[in-house]
Amino acid sequence: MHSTRKVTDDLIYVGGSDRRLSRFENLFPIPKGVSYNSYVLLDEKTVLFDTADESISRQYIENVVHALNGRPLDYMVVQHMEPDHCAMIDDMLRRYPEAKMVCSAKAVGMFAQFYGTDVAARALVVKEGDKLSTGEHTLHFVMAPMVHWPEVMVTYDEKDKILFSADAFGTFGALAGNIFDDEITFDTTWMNDARRYYANIVGKYGVQVQALLKKAASLDIEMICPLHGPIWRKDLGLLLEKYQKWSTYEPEDKTVMIAYATMYGNTENAANVLAGMLADKGVKNIAMYDVSETDVSELVAESFRCSHLVLAAPTYNSGIQPKMEAYLSDIKALNLQNRTVAVIDNGTWAATAGKQMIGMLEGMKNMTILENTISIKSALAENQLGALEALADELAKQVNG
Template identity: 30%
Template sequence: MMTALTENVKWVGKVDWELKFFHGQEYSTHRGSSYNSYLIKDQKTVLIDTVWKPFAREFIENLKQEIELEQIDYIIANHAESDHSGALELLMQEIPETPIYCTKNAIQSLQGHYHKTWNFIPVKTGDTLNLGKNQLVFVEARMLHWPDSMFTYLTGENLLFSNDAFGQHYASELLYNDLVDQSELEQEAIKYYANILTPYSVLVQKKIEEIKGLNLPLDMICPSHGIIWRKKPWQIVEQYLEWAQDYQENQITLVYDSMWDGTKKMAEAIIEGIKTADDQVNVKMYNLALSDKSDIITEIFKSKAFLIGSPTINRGILYSVAGLLEMIKGLGFKNKKAAAFGCYGWSGEGTKIITEGLMQGGITILDEGLRALWHPDQETIQTCKAYGKDLVAKI
């Protein structure tokens, strides 16, 4: 299916309803995704990005129904990651001399992916490409979210092709932000930011301020995943600015794994104490073994504080908790406070290990954590409640 965005610009991508994980098994995509490619017909014809490799043949056959491939004058590669460039290898077999405009870093990345020497044209911020009536303006967007990333702006039509920025993993045939379920869209947009763009928040702020400073008229933001922002497109830009500024809501999240429910009972008692001290705070609890890790990361991103619990096992912690700590360290959350808790039998290192992991992630540690010997009895439950109550004052 191809959809006209304007008289001269068409969406020629692929909606992937069946996608359940992205980046291998790292990121959950409960609502699927899309791979957005765009075809511009001016005096010159331009293809912006392609689709993921499993859909390469379908993509090219559909493209042939719209245009003879030899009529494509230029290809724009905003980002080399294979979910955007996956059809490029097959496409270049058909039109091998077509110039590919991309950043210098993208040339290295594309050659690293496909081991081909195509007709690359390196561009940098401020460079333009004349299409006839309109121009393309290139804006480097390093580390949003790869070193090779860039935005492409189409003058006259006032469209910003933003690649991974402002996108979501969200499958919809409705295509535009004003047509889809707004709560679903908001949920997928913040999840995308939390899991992918959080480490680069400082760069996000700088790049957005740079773009705003250009005073470009903007009718649509066209990302490479999910829907297109056509109604009040600046809303997602302003939302990114808010998320990039050490974002938090009035929320506390407890995350744990448990062997025999002892650590779970501690979590429940701590929550009781928190709610006793503050009945307005939004408290959420997740069992790591039963919950999606990408969703949990999103909830931590939204929280002003979070607690992580694990029993001690083999002088360590449960592997699900260790994995989450590694994700937290890599994402580099700011403006977050946290503490550890958990049961133990004889050695009891688990709480200390979690605390050290949080410190490595740059998280502000509230205290040395809370441990409970064996399965919590009523006295321990009361201690956990008191701990939760006292925690509110520390946050």
């Protein structure tokens, strides 16, 4: 049985959700599941915008068949060739042998890589600014390379002023009937998943996202239909404001995130003492995470949110504690910048973690590293409280202005 919803009078949502998948890309935990969005346009010509992951194939096929209601499929717009969206393309092309695959040139090559099939004869290759009339609607194609794959494009429907945005403006989380942003409490319920999705999936490509935002600014957009998460038709300003900050690596909140690694609780104790000092000095909404217990995708997302970071870790096998090192590697790979960072290290003998952490931070762009690094010997000593207080003073002064 189908589970479709009308987006407009002639645009139908035919996607679905997976609540069984535990990790997106077999990497990022998704306790709330994920949606795979796809849309059918019923104009003089019919159009299918992207497909879905194989995990929801049965539901997806039923939805598409119901939406078309016996009509042939004329065009299938393929904006992104990642398997969570392209897995059903081969099936759709076989079911609808007259359909043309509308895509970028790079997508044709990727299709051959995934399916071992040359679709050049069925492909309508488009480039920046090309348009396709389907009757009452005119589709305007905008290239969006490296948001977040090189073949990506987005599609603007000039009639209904809808941007089909590929992976841009998406979020983790399954949809439960309510597919529009004004049917859910996005800011409180969904924002953390939206941030975590952006930071970990798209975060590295801020320059490319900025280029797409500039192109989008020239379009009169009243609705955004992404490939994951809710459709935006009301509070587009909120979404665009967040993307502006995230893509320029501007912190959302002036506060302190303390990420610590601890073996026997001594480094954690130092982090707790510092957090108490910060709170006494008026710093609000302090975030604190044990890097061994918190998935690195959460740490990355919080690093995109917070203006100041305190990283505390012991030396481990003459290096940085592995979970802290993995986190540092991730934020470097994802191009995080424009943050102020303080370092606390701990070592009973041959303490080297602090210097190595600073070395990794120095390899990142526009990171301000505070000079008063604190080095603990086994456990926080009474005579180190003054140094910790000085660090808290410096952080509080910057955060509180």
